[in-house]
Amino acid sequence: MESLELEVDQANQRFYEAFESLDIGKMNQIWAVDKPVKCVHPGWDLRSGWPAVRDSWVLIFNHTAGIRFDVTEVEIMINGELAWVTCVENVTTRVLQGEQTSNVLATNIFLRNGKKWLMVHHHGSSVLR
Amino acid sequence: MESLELEVDQANQRFYEAFESLDIGKMNQIWAVDKPVKCVHPGWDLRSGWPAVRDSWVLIFNHTAGIRFDVTEVEIMINGELAWVTCVENVTTRVLQGEQTSNVLATNIFLRNGKKWLMVHHHGSSVLR
Numbered sequence: 001m002e003s004l005e006l007e008v009d010q011a012n013q014r015f016y017e018a019f020e021s022l023d024i025g026k027m028n029q030i031w032a033v034d035k036p037v038k039c040v041h042p043g044w045d046l047r048s049g050w051p052a053v054r055d056s057w058v059l060i061f062n063h064t065a066g067i068r069f070d071v072t073e074v075e076i077m078i079n080g081e082l083a084w085v086t087c088v089e090n091v092t093t094r095v096l097q098g099e100q101t102s103n104v105l106a107t108n109i110f111l112r113n114g115k116k117w118l119m120v121h122h123h124g125s126s127v128l129r
Numbered sequence: 130m131e132s133l134e135l136e137v138d139q140a141n142q143r144f145y146e147a148f149e150s151l152d153i154g155k156m157n158q159i160w161a162v163d164k165p166v167k168c169v170h171p172g173w174d175l176r177s178g179w180p181a182v183r184d185s186w187v188l189i190f191n192h193t194a195g196i197r198f199d200v201t202e203v204e205i206m207i208n209g210e211l212a213w214v215t216c217v218e219n220v221t222t223r224v225l226q227g228e229q230t231s232n233v234l235a236t237n238i239f240l241r242n243g244k245k246w247l248m249v250h251h252h253g254s255s256v257l258r
Contacts (some may be wrong), residue, residue, distance in 0.1 A: 077165065081209060
């Protein structure tokens with residue numbers, strides 16, 4: 001993998017680590033919070049701007065006892081300061097009665113800020129297999 | 130709207146006109162067919178590369194008698210040669226028994242090629258309202 005691709009891949013991994021942590025402080029560090037960021041969770045409407053995006057994460061984190069991601073089929077595209085990543089999120093969610101699994105297809109867009117790639121867009125949608 | 134935004138907005142509109150035409154020749158002109166393009170239809174797995182993306186459009190066009198889009202909530206972001214657009218597709222599909230309506234949230238990414246913006250990514254997902 002090229003070094004820029006590695007940087008983007010690591011940014012993408014950090015996003016899923018922040019998601020697994022269920023810690024809004026960690027998720028805060030992933031996003032370009034001063035940019036017009038956008039986020040679509042599976043089945044949800046678009047959230048636009050960090051305050052609305054942040055609220056969506058708080059809502060999800062408050063209703064999740066535990067979540068794990070096995071991220072596969074990662075494809076990275078880079079053009080200038082922008083990178084867009086597609087991947088499959090193989091998700092295991094801990095709920096009262098045990099565990100639930102699901103497959104989500106994600107488009108993640110990152111904006112380069114020096115050596116750091118920050119998320120400006122996340123679009124996740126359920127895959128009906 | 131700034132002139133670059135106008136160009137992107139028009140490219141986005143042309144995509145939906147091509148979709149409504151159910152004509153693969155028109156869809157062909159929208160996409161950056163020599164780039165590693167990607168496409169996710171609602172509930173589908175990722176299609177990667179123009180041959181696989183093209184096949185998905187042929188499949189959809191062959192199974193659709195008629196389709197109309199009322200595209201709303203268009204938001205356009207531009208950085209360098211890349212533009213990403215979010216919008217809501219208010220879709221009316223003609224089927225045997227009449228008409229069906231649905232709401233799809235789309236992320237569309239366009240790459241600038243001179244004065245032309247060509248699609249490199251389409252991700253559509255159903256909105257559960």
